[in-house]
Amino acid sequence: MDQDAAVDVIVIGAGPAGENVAGRCADAGLAVTIVERELVGGECSYWGCIPSKTLIRPGEVLAAARRVPGAAAAVTGSLDAAAAFARRDSLVGGFSDDSQVPWLTDKGVRLVRGTGRLTGRPRHVEVTAADGARRVLTASRAVVVATGSRATVPPIPGLVDADPWDNRSATAATSVPRRLVVLGGGAVGAELAQAFRRLGSAEVTVVEGSPRLLAREEEFAGEEVRAAFEADGIAVRLGTRAVEVHRSRDDAAAPRGLVTVTLAGPAGPKSAGDTVVADEVLVAVGRTPATGDLGLAAIGLPPGKFIDVDDRLLAVGVSDGWLYAVGDVCGRALLTHMGKYQAWIVADVITGRRDAAGEPARDVADHLGVPRVTFTDPQVSAVGLTERAAREAGLPVRAVSVATSGVAGASVRGEGITGTSKIVVDESRRVLVGATFTGPDTQEMVHAATVAIVGAVPVERLWHAVPSFPTVSEVWLRLLEEYGL
Numbered sequence: 001m002d003q004d005a006a007v008d009v010i011v012i013g014a015g016p017a018g019e020n021v022a023g024r025c026a027d028a029g030l031a032v033t034i035v036e037r038e039l040v041g042g043e044c045s046y047w048g049c050i051p052s053k054t055l056i057r058p059g060e061v062l063a064a065a066r067r068v069p070g071a072a073a074a075v076t077g078s079l080d081a082a083a084a085f086a087r088r089d090s091l092v093g094g095f096s097d098d099s100q101v102p103w104l105t106d107k108g109v110r111l112v113r114g115t116g117r118l119t120g121r122p123r124h125v126e127v128t129a130a131d132g133a134r135r136v137l138t139a140s141r142a143v144v145v146a147t148g149s150r151a152t153v154p155p156i157p158g159l160v161d162a163d164p165w166d167n168r169s170a171t172a173a174t175s176v177p178r179r180l181v182v183l184g185g186g187a188v189g190a191e192l193a194q195a196f197r198r199l200g201s202a203e204v205t206v207v208e209g210s211p212r213l214l215a216r217e218e219e220f221a222g223e224e225v226r227a228a229f230e231a232d233g234i235a236v237r238l239g240t241r242a243v244e245v246h247r248s249r250d251d252a253a254a255p256r257g258l259v260t261v262t263l264a265g266p267a268g269p270k271s272a273g274d275t276v277v278a279d280e281v282l283v284a285v286g287r288t289p290a291t292g293d294l295g296l297a298a299i300g301l302p303p304g305k306f307i308d309v310d311d312r313l314l315a316v317g318v319s320d321g322w323l324y325a326v327g328d329v330c331g332r333a334l335l336t337h338m339g340k341y342q343a344w345i346v347a348d349v350i351t352g353r354r355d356a357a358g359e360p361a362r363d364v365a366d367h368l369g370v371p372r373v374t375f376t377d378p379q380v381s382a383v384g385l386t387e388r389a390a391r392e393a394g395l396p397v398r399a400v401s402v403a404t405s406g407v408a409g410a411s412v413r414g415e416g417i418t419g420t421s422k423i424v425v426d427e428s429r430r431v432l433v434g435a436t437f438t439g440p441d442t443q444e445m446v447h448a449a450t451v452a453i454v455g456a457v458p459v460e461r462l463w464h465a466v467p468s469f470p471t472v473s474e475v476w477l478r479l480l481e482e483y484g485l
């Protein structure tokens with residue numbers, strides 16, 4: 001086994017979080033090695049954000065055109081799924097990381113291909129290459145785990161044998177299943193359900209155990225998405241769970257056979273016939289951290305679990321302060337932008353970066369204002385706390401809502417635009433702690449709310465942030481009026 005000379009920092013995993021730790025540490029002059037077993041760019045680039053948004057986009061544009069008299073007449077055909085898949089292939093670089101590697105290597109980061117594993121000795125990482133060759137890397141300062149997550153496959157009888165789709169199979173699909181069952185009505189399940197329905201699936205069924213879709217968001221968000229799904233012809237089964245899955249292999253017309261999913265509501269199976277038959281079943285019920293084979297037990301941490309970190313992203317329970325975790329694997333906010341943010345924080349902690357006043361620069365990961373967009377139609381764009389979460393946290397909040405369509409900017413965008421905008425105000429400080437916007441293209445509205453929350457801008461001051469006319473951002477004025485300003 002080879003033993004490499006020590007570098008300053010070893011990063012395990014070159015997804016968005018890992019590559020940003022490596023890049024920023026290298027920019028600060030440190031010697032950095034990054035270990036990657038698949039593709040530089042991670043889940044987001046090839047099987048997550050980029051392909052899913054690329055497959056959503058054709059249906060979104062078509063729906064937007066159909067809302068605009070004058071444009072609607074020009075939209076006569078159906079979506080070209082093959083062209084959508086080809087564009088997806090282009091945006092994921094043909095599932096090659098050739099275009100992403102130079103971003104790292106140009107900064108002087110050394111890329112080691114292989115699977116990284118903590119050996120148990122502080123700052124030591126063993127890397128096993130695809131050909132089985134092993135070497136041990138040593139870091140003088142820190143090891144950062146950025147190994148991300150994979151789709152959780154719940155223990156439903158028959159599910160594994162049915163060879164279900166996960167986010168990888170769905171986002172890398174080369175054809176549209178005629179019938180699709182989606183297990184899970186969170187962001188991933190909802191986005192992919194609508195994408196495939198609009199790409200041409202004749203029947204799409206979403207099965208969600210909670211009483212509503214997007215259960216962690218404001219209640220109206222899940223309700224509006226459900227209504228839009230039903231208008232799109234998507235069946236939504238709420239308060240329902242899959243209890244058994246079976247794939248028959250004997251149907252000549254369906255090369256992969258047909259999947260039968262048995263469903264049960266809160267009171268158990270409704271009837272023996274409460275089943276859905278489909279060509280594919282997609283599991284989208286959550287994410288499992290990629291820590292099962294990382295050697296965590298050797299340093300006293302539980303394998304297969306999220307790595308618990310403090311606000312400086314330092315792993316809790318590891319003596320001598322040498323192990324950090326960022327991105328999905330730390331379980332704080334499973335979003336690319338939050339992983340990148342954590343990456344910049346941890347790089348500043350490791351490099352000891354100081355601000356102009358000589359204080360440690362941005363060395364606390366502030367998760368109060370986590371922004372998130374679910375790219376369904378209508379989009380659900382939110383930041384900070386829901387009203388319910390704020391109340392559960394004991395905050396003295398008051399919330400106000402208005403229709404997103406109630407401003408001129410929405411009217412000019414098209415007919416039949418729906419949506420709700422809501423702010424949650426901490427009355428003791430008169431600052432926002434949460435905001436949610438639903439409606440087409442609300443993705444671009446959430447950053448203003450993020451700035452208001454992170455900057456703790458008093459609501460009276462927000463009144464002076466004048467939105468342009470005629471933009472949908474004018475809902476801010478309606479919200480503040482509704483609040484009483």
Ligand SMILES: Cc1cc2nc3c(=O)[nH]c(=O)nc-3n(C[C@H](O)[C@H](O)[C@H](O)COP(=O)(O)OP(=O)(O)OC[C@H]3O[C@@H](n4cnc5c(N)ncnc54)[C@H](O)[C@@H]3O)c2cc1C
Nearest residue numbers: 013015016017037042043044048049116148327328335336
């Ligand atoms: C369908 C879908 C859509 C999504 N859409 C969005 C979106 O629109 N916006 C958003 O913000 N987020 C989205 N996400 C979430 C986003 O993809 C993740 O939050 C993000 O990829 C996490 O980045 P990461 O660097 O922590 O991990 P990952 O992207 O998972 O990267 C981890 C890397 O580590 C490597 N690795 C793992 N173990 C080892 C090991 N032992 N040795 C070496 N390498 C290893 C992996 O090969 C991988 O390249 C989506 C996710 C899914 C599934």
